[in-house]
Amino acid sequence: MKRIRHSKDFKLQVVKEALETGNKAAVARRYEIAPNMLHRWTKEYEAGKFGDVSLEGISSLETKVLSQENDQLKKLLGEQALEIAILRDLIKKKNPHLLTKLK
Template structure:
């Protein structure tokens, strides 16, 4: 049986579809690929091995890292907002006259 050589453009198209749909098995079946091959392509794509750069000029690996950092910062911001709300409630209960100074 002959090995099929796939172009990088085809690989990127398949990988993006798999990542968008989050159903690697279905995408692999649609393109008649082995699921382990698609998994390997995804790893290579995310590591930047193909030299693919997104529209923003950032590699997929860097995009993933930035997304994780963004999620972490959003979580921290939510915690700080909650702390501020709790402290304002405490001030309101203990010293209502100070509340006007805090706003």
């Protein structure tokens, strides 16, 4: 059997599709590669051996958790910025002479 070398882009595309669908065997049949090969590529992807993308070594579950945590932190930061703006407006209205100390 002839040995074929696949590019990293091809491997990455196939692995991402397999992870999205959750059916490695069907994806392997579609691209006419051995299921064991796809399984090995998936393990390499999760271990971060492809190295082209910054989140390569992170599994899809960890990516979802990080994304949720990131969204929570963005929301918290926005709330804090709003609270600071409201407090500054209150200080301006009640104590205009303190306005010079805030800057």
